[in-house]
Amino acid sequence: MAIAHSVLDFQSYSTDALNAEKIQLIESSVAQFGAPLLLLDCDAIRQQYRALQQALPTVTLHFALKPLPHPAVVRTLMAEGACFDLATTGEVELVQQLGVEPERTIHTHPIKRDSDIREALAYGTRVFVVDNLNELEKFRRYCDEVELLVRLSFRNSEAFADLSKKFGCSIEQAMMIITMAKEWNIRIKGLSFHVGSQTANPQKYVDAIHACAALMQQVVEAGLPALSTLDIGGGFPVSYNSKVMPIELFCQPINAALKTLPETMQVLAEPGRFIVAPAMTSIASVMGSAERDGQIWYYLDDGIYGSFIGLIFDDAKYPLHTLKHSSEYFASVLSGPTCDSIDVIAENILLPRLDNGDLVIAKMMGAYTSATATDFNFFKRAHTVVLNEEVVDQERLLG
Known part of the structure; x- marks a missing residue:
């Protein structure tokens, strides 16, 4: 069984909601720590x-x-x-x-x-x-x-x-x-x-x-x-x-x-x-792809048994984004990495053509994600990178 989403306007999955500063942070974090990642702000x-x-x-x-x-x-x-x-x-x-x-x-x-x-x-x-x-x-x-x-x-x-x-x-x-x-x-x-x-x-x-x-x-x-x-x-x-x-x-x-x-x-x-919930952003990368039943399947290094476990038991349809711009979009499926067929993040969505290593971003990932993720199939859980914690002391000093 897969978690089904209807075909959506790609505006919901565009780079519009990710400004240049956010994109740079995402790319630099992956360069330093690899993927999958959770950015905790x-x-x-x-x-x-x-x-x-x-x-x-x-x-x-x-x-x-x-x-x-x-x-x-x-x-x-x-x-x-x-x-x-x-x-x-x-x-x-x-x-x-x-x-x-x-x-x-x-x-x-x-x-x-x-x-x-x-x-x-x-x-x-x-x-x-x-x-x-x-x-x-x-x-x-x-x-x-x-x-x-x-x-x-x-x-x-x-x-x-x-x-x-x-x-x-x-x-x-x-x-x-x-x-x-x-x-x-x-x-x-x-x-x-x-x-x-x-x-x-x-x-x-x-x-x-x-x-x-x-x-x-x-x-x-x-x-x-x-x-x-x-x-x-x-x-x-x-x-x-x-x-x-x-x-x-x-x-x-x-x-x-x-x-x-x-x-x-x-x-x-x-x-x-x-x-x-709004404090965490997920970053997953494309491990591979295949064409099945008229859709392109992208296999990510995070999925239902990891940070997206809330798709199974929680009322959380996480906003998804890619970093690619394109004039052409294709019916696509985002799948997790495990060998279980239930490990599907989203079906019937329109995405640009993605390559191995491209990033898929999910926002609103702070609640019931890392707390409930598993190590099923021995895929390691996403590493959490903490951002802006040091601001606390600066604010106190200035105050």
Whole structure:
């Protein structure tokens, strides 16, 4: 099975979106490091973080490491004053090694082994998430050390990944958890939710915020300790080959809903994809070509089992470009390097005639690419080259 794309206007695959400076950077990077490559631009991380921070001014942003757990990303966001959302012991170890203060972290995986809890506590993380009584009971022995968020489920069929299918509880179940926590002397700090990945409609956040506010009132009326924190999760959308709402407009109704909460309410968010997706550019080279069924197949040195693995499980149709200009274009297929027939990046696209060694560029490659790539068939993963990380120190000195 191949990942099929319809024939597109080659303007989507032209050099127009790559200026001369970018092209020179791409060519010099390949000359120095070879291909395949991933160029990680820390400037783009700063821009995305600041844009979301400005769009959600009353919200503390905890970057979710999952889509791109790269040390340069963590260091860049540390310098921006960001906090971090951790989900595994491996992520705890990464931020600990890089010197992130544990007070700037939360641990949001709803299901954890006791060893995961102990490792996070040893590091200094104190805020965890639960969504069922079995999970709550794991914290009885740590009741003096932790504060918990109860994760609610808000199903979202419009999202690419409806995370509430796997995690989260109902309002009724949340009340049971909060009631039992009081019996067990476990402090419930607040509520959390995640409306789903690549959520295009901000009303999903608004509805969830209002439902959480109602539950918080219900908690008070039941004589249980008042809740002080709401975590609105991630899911903020980015543009791949189709446009999404600008983030400042997207967040306007969310901000309006947050204003209905008590002024003392602490609000958190867990952005991942939004911060890192635009920060990485993929560079692959043509290994060989063949004509099959009226199309030219180009075999690249990166593919579905490598940086393009998101084409299998993620809602990411990466914008593609070549560095060649031509007056004639041909129906083409871009294939990955492995011996598996599923390893196809794009079919039925119009490209100029490419030669061995020519480069194919993909943008918006920061989220769920290098983090999920494999070494299948013993093709090595793309090497990551970090750009503009040193600007952090210069900015601080100038400031």
